[in-house]
Amino acid sequence: MATTRGYGGAKYFGYTLVGCYEWLRGARTKVDWHKAIWDSWILPKHRFMGWLIAHKSLHTNSRLKGFGLNVDGMCFLCGQADETQEHLFFECAFSRRRKVKNAMVLSAMYHVWQQRNKSRIEQLVLRPSRIALLINDAMKRRVKERDKRKLNT
Structure with missing residues (x-):
């Protein structure tokens, strides 16, 4: 040869x-999700999970049942439907709390904008880890406020 x-x-x-x-x-x-998943800011375990989700490879109950395993295909979280990725992340009552998701996204946007203004006016740039802590603290405060209101009504 x-x-x-x-x-x-x-x-x-x-x-x-x-x-x-x-x-x-x-x-x-x-694929359009490549940069979002493999971004260096994303934790490795989150990257791997994102990759599994993008490839529809999470071992949900429905998928395990399809492999021939003797498992109940129902969702562990709500028990109302087959546990597929679509159900788990978009349809399940447990994960449908859009208000919380919206609040997190808008909180992140708010803090990024605040940081932009601070860096423009004060020429002070916080590290992204510090901004993440601010977002986390803001969300915790909001959840506590909501819980207090529910208890008082």
Whole structure:
């Protein structure tokens, strides 16, 4: 067999190993979630979880049942529907608390804007970890306020 060195390793009759691998793997499509998941600010365990979610690979009860395991397919959190990724993150009563999600997102936006203004006026830039603590503290205060109101009514 005649071999010559080429891009991507040994070349066999005009074909490279890399080229063959890419042909077998198929065309790769560019995904929009890549930068969000593999951002260096994201914790590694969160990156891995995000990757599993993006590939619909979480071992939910429905998926385990589909593998042939003897498990109940119902959601552990609400017990009202099959536990799929879609149900778990978007339909389940446990995770549908959109008010909390909206409050977290808007709190993050508020603190980023505040930081922008501070850095512009005072030329003081806080570390992102400090801003994250401010967001966390603001959310804790809000939850405590809401709990007090519920107890007083």
